[in-house]
Amino acid sequence: MSINQSGWRPEAPQTGNADAPTFTGNRALMLEEPLIFEIGSTETTGVDFDDSGAPAQGHKLGNLVRTAPIGLPGLSEPEAVRHYTRLSRQNYAIDLGLFPLGSCTMKHNPRLNEKVARLPGFADIHPLAPVDTVQGALGVINELAFWLIGLTGMYGVAMSPKAGAHGELCGILCIKAALEKRGEGHRKVVLVPESAHGTNPATAAFAGFTVEDIPATAEGRVDLAALKARLGQDVAAVMITNPNTCGLFERDMKAISDAVHAVGGYVYCDGANFNAIVGRVRPGDLGVDAMHINLHKTFSTPHGGGGPGSGPVVLSEALAPFGPLPFTARYEDGHIRLIEEETAGEDHPDSFGRMTAFHGQMGMFTRALAYILSHGADGLKQVAEDAVLNANYMLRSLDDVLDAPFGPSGPCMHEALFSDEGFAEGFTTLDVAKALIDEGYHPMTMYFPLVVHGAMLVEPTETESKAALDQFIGALRSVAARAKTGDESLKTAPHFAPRRRLDETLAARKPVLVWSDPALAQAAE
Amino acid sequence: MSRYFTEDHEWVDVDGDTGTVGITDYAQGQLGDIVFVDVPDEGKTFAKGDDAAVVESVKAASDIYAPVSGSVIEGNAALGDTPGLVNEDAEGEGWMFRLTLSDPGELDGLMDEAAYEAFVAKL
Numbered sequence: 001m002s003i004n005q006s007g008w009r010p011e012a013p014q015t016g017n018a019d020a021p022t023f024t025g026n027r028a029l030m031l032e033e034p035l036i037f038e039i040g041s042t043e044t045t046g047v048d049f050d051d052s053g054a055p056a057q058g059h060k061l062g063n064l065v066r067t068a069p070i071g072l073p074g075l076s077e078p079e080a081v082r083h084y085t086r087l088s089r090q091n092y093a094i095d096l097g098l099f100p101l102g103s104c105t106m107k108h109n110p111r112l113n114e115k116v117a118r119l120p121g122f123a124d125i126h127p128l129a130p131v132d133t134v135q136g137a138l139g140v141i142n143e144l145a146f147w148l149i150g151l152t153g154m155y156g157v158a159m160s161p162k163a164g165a166h167g168e169l170c171g172i173l174c175i176k177a178a179l180e181k182r183g184e185g186h187r188k189v190v191l192v193p194e195s196a197h198g199t200n201p202a203t204a205a206f207a208g209f210t211v212e213d214i215p216a217t218a219e220g221r222v223d224l225a226a227l228k229a230r231l232g233q234d235v236a237a238v239m240i241t242n243p244n245t246c247g248l249f250e251r252d253m254k255a256i257s258d259a260v261h262a263v264g265g266y267v268y269c270d271g272a273n274f275n276a277i278v279g280r281v282r283p284g285d286l287g288v289d290a291m292h293i294n295l296h297k298t299f300s301t302p303h304g305g306g307g308p309g310s311g312p313v314v315l316s317e318a319l320a321p322f323g324p325l326p327f328t329a330r331y332e333d334g335h336i337r338l339i340e341e342e343t344a345g346e347d348h349p350d351s352f353g354r355m356t357a358f359h360g361q362m363g364m365f366t367r368a369l370a371y372i373l374s375h376g377a378d379g380l381k382q383v384a385e386d387a388v389l390n391a392n393y394m395l396r397s398l399d400d401v402l403d404a405p406f407g408p409s410g411p412c413m414h415e416a417l418f419s420d421e422g423f424a425e426g427f428t429t430l431d432v433a434k435a436l437i438d439e440g441y442h443p444m445t446m447y448f449p450l451v452v453h454g455a456m457l458v459e460p461t462e463t464e465s466k467a468a469l470d471q472f473i474g475a476l477r478s479v480a481a482r483a484k485t486g487d488e489s490l491k492t493a494p495h496f497a498p499r500r501r502l503d504e505t506l507a508a509r510k511p512v513l514v515w516s517d518p519a520l521a522q523a524a525e
Numbered sequence: 526m527s528r529y530f531t532e533d534h535e536w537v538d539v540d541g542d543t544g545t546v547g548i549t550d551y552a553q554g555q556l557g558d559i560v561f562v563d564v565p566d567e568g569k570t571f572a573k574g575d576d577a578a579v580v581e582s583v584k585a586a587s588d589i590y591a592p593v594s595g596s597v598i599e600g601n602a603a604l605g606d607t608p609g610l611v612n613e614d615a616e617g618e619g620w621m622f623r624l625t626l627s628d629p630g631e632l633d634g635l636m637d638e639a640a641y642e643a644f645v646a647k648l
Contacts, residue, residue, distance in 0.1 A: 447584075504583045505558035509608070 030498065033086045037515045040073030046080070071517075090498050092442040094304070098464050098472050102415045102445035102457025103197070103245055105275045105297035106304060112374055113300065113367035122366045127358035131338050138336040141359060142328040144369045148293060148312055151380070152271075153284030156320030158313045159327060160360040164272050167292025167311030168203040168239075170324060170355050174290055174315060175237050175266045176207060177322040177352040184264065187236035193222040194451050195244035197270050209236055216451055219409040220246035220417075224255060231263045241270035242286075243277065243413035245449040245457070246406050247391065257287025266290070266319065274298045275461070276388055276414035279381030289316040295361070299368035310364035321350045326359060386462035387414045390469060394460050397473045401480045405452050414461075420454025424486030429454040432479050434501055437494040439475040529592065529632055530641035536616060537592045539632060544593055547620040548580065548611065551645050556582040559611045564600030564622050571595060571624070573631050578621045580611065593631045595624035 025032035040046075059065060075083070092099070099106035117123060125134050145157045158174075161167040172190075179187050190204035193214040201211040214230065215223045222240065238260050242250040250256070257267045269283050269291040275298040283291050295310040296303035303309055315323055325348065326340040338359070339348060375383065388411070395416035399407050403421035406412070420429045433443035433456075445457040458476075460469055482490050492501060526540045534552035538545040553559065561581040571577050571591035578589035578600075600622045604610060611619035626632075636644060 505560060508558075508560035508581075508583050 029089070031086050031089065032498070033083065033090070035515055036075070036080075036083055037073050037517070039079060039083060040075035042069065042071050042073060042517075045074035046076035094302075097441065098460065098468050099304070099442050100444040100458045100460060100472065101304075101442065102247075102417070102459045103272065103448070104304065104445065105273075105294070105414070105459060105461055107275075107297075107300055107461035108463035109300055109302045109367075110371060110374070113370045116370040117363050117366040119366075122362065125362075127362075131336070135336055137362065138328050138338065139330075140365055140369055141362075142330050142336055144365050144372070145312070145328065147369070147372050148314055151278060151282070152274075152288075152291060152293070152314045153282030154288070154291070154314035155284070155317040156315045156323055158315065158323040158355070159365070160324055160354075160356045160358075161292065161311040161313055162356060162361055163296075163309030164270075164292055164294045164311045165199040165203060166309075166355065167294075167313045168199055168268070168270065169207065170311075170313045171268050171290030171292060171315070171319075172203055172207045172209070172237070172239075173324075173352045174313075174319045174322040175268065176209075177350065178266065178319055179236055181322070181350060187234055187265070189235045191227065191230060191235060191238045193227070193238075193240060193244070195220060195222065195246050195248075195449060196239055196241040197245060197272060198448070200239040200241065200268075200270055204237075204239060214238075216246075220244070220248050220406040220451070221250055221409075222252060222256065224252045224259075227256060228259050231259055231265070233263065235260070235263060235265045237266040237268050237289075239268040239270065241273065242283075243273045246409075246451065247412040247415040247417050247457070247459075248406060248409055249277070249413050253286040253288075261287060271314075272297060273414055276384055276391075278384045279377060280384050283314070284316065289319050290314070295364045295368040300371045301364040301367040308361055308364065310361035310368070312360070321348070322352050324353060324355045325351050326354075328359075383462050387460075388412075390460040390462055390464060391416050391458075393466075393469055394458055394473065397469075398476060398480070401477050401484070402456070415457055415459035417449070417452060418456040418458070419452045420456075420483075423454070423483045427483045427486060427490060429456055431490045431493065432456065432476075432483050434493040435479040435482065435490050436475065438496050439479065441472060441475060528638060529635035530638065530644075531590070531592045531635055532644065533590050535589060535592045536641075537632075537635070538620075539626065539629070542626045542629060543598065543623060544595060544626050545620050545623045546577070546589075546592060548589060548615055549641070549645075550615045553612050553615040553619070556580065556587065557584045558582055559608045562601075562604040562608045562611060562621065564602075564604060565597045567597055567599055569597045570627075571597070573628075580608075589621060591624070592635060593624075593626050594628050595626045598623040598625060 094106050094108060121136050125137055131138060141159055145159055148157050158170050161170045179185055188210050189212055190209040191212050191214050192201045192204065194216045204211050212230065214227045217223045238256065240250060240256065242253055244250055260267050266289040267287055269288040271283065271291040271293045274293055278298055290313055292311045292313045295301045295312065296307060301310060325344060326338050328336050329339055330336050337343065344351065372380065391414050392411050395404060395407065395412050398418065402418040404417065405419050406417055429446045433446050436443045447455055448457060449455055494500065526538055528536055528538050530536050530549065534549045536547055536549055559580055559582045563579040565577055571594060573591055573594045575591045576588045577591040580587050580589060601620050604621065613619065
C-alpha cells in the first residue's frame with residue numbers, strides 16, 4: 001500500500017486539563033487583550049510623517065505650543081483595527097442575542113434603516129447647507145414629525161432634542177414658558193409618582209422646580225387619591241411614566257390629566273415606554289400636554305453603544321407655541337422651510353429658545369422614518385401587541401420560580417418585574433445578574449424600580465422569537481433555582497467572563513482613570 | 526450623655542450643649558460599602574432638617590440631615606481617607622460632625638434607642 005507520511009494521525013480527542021494555562025493568556029477565541037498603551041510604543045508610529053513639513057515657525061500658539069511628546073501609542077493600522085475588534089468580541093450587543101434590559105427597549109435595529117441612512121443625500125449633507133439644496137432631508141424631518149403627531153394624537157412636535165432626558169427638559173421648559181406667559185411663574189412644584197423614571201425628578205429639579213413624590217398603590221400604579229389631594233395652585237406639572245416602570249399601564253391617566261388641568265397644571269408623560277402602546281393608544285386622547293418619544297427605543301434606531309439617541313417631544317395645542325427652534329414647515333407649494341430665529345418672525349414669538357445647534361439627530365430621523373414606513377400603521381400596532389405578548393409570556397413563564405410582586409395586578413405591558421423574595425439567605429439580585437453573564441446574556445435591569453426589593457426588570461421586546469424567549473427563560477429559571485437553594489458558586493459568578501466579579505467598592509474609592517507607563521512610574525520612585 | 530435618633534437614620538450623642546452626629550448601623554447596612562463622605566466645615570450653621578453632610582456608597586449618594594439646629598465645631602477628618610469607617614463603626618468612629626446645639630428643646634422630638642429599634646423593625 002502507499003502511505004501518506006505527513007504525520008497526521010487522526011484519533012479521538014482525549015480529555016485533559018481544561019484549566020491549563022496558555023503562553024499568551026488567551027483561551028482560544030477568548031483573547032486576553034492588553035490596553036492600547038501596552039500594545040503600541042510611544043516611540044513608534046504607524047504613519048511616516050515628513051519632519052520638514054512641521055510648522056516649526058510662524059505658528060500662532062504662543063506659549064501654548066506643546067514642548068514635550070504627548071505619549072500616544074504608535075500603532076499600525078492593522079494593530080489598531082485588531083485591538084478594537086478584539087475588544088468588541090468581549091462586549092454584548094443586540095446583534096449577538098436577547099438583551100433583556102428593562103425600560104431600555106433593546107430591539108433589533110433593522111438593516112433596511114441602515115441602508116436608508118447611508119444614502120448620500122442624507123448622510124453626506126451639512127446642517128448649514130442652503131435649504132433649497134436639502135429639500136429631501138428636510139422632507140424626512142417633516143414627514144417623521146407628521147407621523148409622530150399622528151401616532152400620539154398631539155398638536156405639534158419638537159424634533160431637535162437628542163435623547164429621552166433631553167426631551168424631558170424640552171417639555172418641562174415648554175411648561176415653564178407657558179406658565180410664565182400666563183403670569184403664573186410662581187407655580188414651582190412638579191409632582192412625580194414613585195413609578196416614574198429616575199430622570200423625571202432630575203429634569204424637574206434641573207429646570208428649577210421643586211419635586212414632590214406621589215406614592216404608588218399596592219398594585220403598582222399612581223395613587224389617584226393621593227395625587228388629587230396634593231394638587232393645588234402651586235403645582236406646575238405632573239410627570240408620569242406611562243406605561244410605568246412597574247410595566248403597568250396607568251389606567252387612571254385620563255382622570256389624572258383632568259384633575260391636573262382643573263387646577264391649571266400641565267401633564268408631562270415620559271414616553272420611553274411608548275413601544276407598548278404605539279398604534280393602540282394616543283397619549284393626546286389621555287390629556288397629555290408633552291411627551292418625549294425615544295426614537296432609539298420605540299422606532300428601532302440603534303442605542304446602547306451604537307447610538308446616538310433621539311428624543312422628539314410631542315406637544316399639545318397649549319404648549320406647542322413655546323416649543324424650541326428650529327423646526328420645519330411645509331408650504332402650500334410643497335417647499336419646506338426651516339423656521340429659525342431669523343425666519344420665525346411673528347409666527348413663533350413665544351419659543352423658549354433652542355435645545356441644539358441644528359435640526360436634531362438627522363441619522364436617527366432617516367432610520368426612524370424607514371422603520372415607520374416599512375411597518376405602516378397596522379404594523380406598528382402589531383409591534384405593540386407583540387411586545388406586550390412577549391413580556392407576558394416572560395412574566396408567566398417565570399412567576400412560579402421568581403416572585404412577581406405585581407403579577408396579580410393583571411397583564412403587564414412591555415416588561416416583566418420580579419423581586420428577590422424567596423432567595424436563600426445572603427443571595428441577591430446581583431448574584432443572579434452575574435450568573436446570567438455566565439449563561440451568555442447581558443443581565444436584566446436590576447434594583448430598579450426602587451419600589452420593589454431587589455428588582456429585576458426584564459423587557460424582551462417584540463423582535464425576539466419564541467425560541468429565543470424560551471432559551472432566556474430557561475437560563476433565568478436555572479439561575480433563580482440556584483439562588484433559592486443557596487448554591488455558593490453563584491456568589492462568585494461570573495466564572496467564564498474575561499474578568500471575574502469586580503470590586504466595585506475599590507473601583508469607586510480608588511479609581512484608576514489614567515494609564516501610566518509602569519517603567520516611568522518605577523523610575524519616578 | 527444620651528443618644529437620640531431620627532426617622533432618617535441619623536443619631537446624635539448629646540453632652541451638655543455639644544452634639545455628635547452620625548448615621549446608624551442600620552443605615553450603613555442599607556447603603557452598602559461607603560466610598561466617600563463629605564463632612565461640613567467648622568462654623569457652618571444648620572437648622573434642624575438641613576442638608577448637613579453627604580455619603581456616597583457604590584449604590585447611591587445620600588444627604589445626611591442635621592438632626593438638630595446648631596453650628597459645626599468640627600467634621601470628622603478621618604472620613605476623608607477612610608470613608609469605610611462608617612461601615613465598620615457607624616455609631617462610633619464613623620461619626621460625621623460635632624455641633625453646638627442652638628435649641629436643645631428640639632431633642633424632645635427625637636427617638637431614644639428603644640424607639641428607634643422598634644421603628645427599624647417595622648421597615
